[in-house]
Amino acid sequence: MLETDGVDKFNCYLNEVEFTHHFVYPLLREILDVCEVEFRLSEHHLQCAAANTDDDERTQSGPKIDIVILHKAHQFAVSICQVSGPNFKTNKNHFLGDRNKLAKNMRAMLNYIENTSPTPNATAFKKNQAV
Secondary structure, X not given: OOEEOOEEOOOOOOOHHHHHHHHHHHHHHHHOOOOOEEEEEEEEOOHHHHOOOOHHHHHOOOOOEEEEEEXXXXXXXXXXXXXXXXXXXXXOHHHXXXXXXXXXXXXXXXXXXXXXXXXXXXXXXXXXXXX
C-alpha cells in the first residue's frame, strides 16, 4: 500500500484527496470490516446538517466532509473524518476551521440520532443499538 508503482507514497507530497484515498479510507475499511457501515468519500455534505440550513445556505458550497461513515441499515452518519491538508504546510490556520467544522457536524449528527431514536438520549441509544 505504501509503495506501489515504484513510488514511496509515505514520503511523497500528497494532497488531501490522494491522502484520503491512499491511506485513510483503506485503513478505516480494514478496521471497520466487521461493522455494518458504508463510506461516502470525497467532500460529501452531511445530510443531517443540510436539514438544519435554510435555502440560502444550501445553495452555497457549505462545509463538506472528506469521509462520511454511514450505518448500513439506518442510513445515517455515525462518524466523520476530515483530512486537514498536507503535513508539509507551514501555515496551520486551516486546522482550526476544520476542527470547528467537525464539531458543528458532529453536533448535527448527534441531534439527528437523538431525534430519530425512540429513546430521547444518546446513552440509552448506545445501549439499544449495536453496530
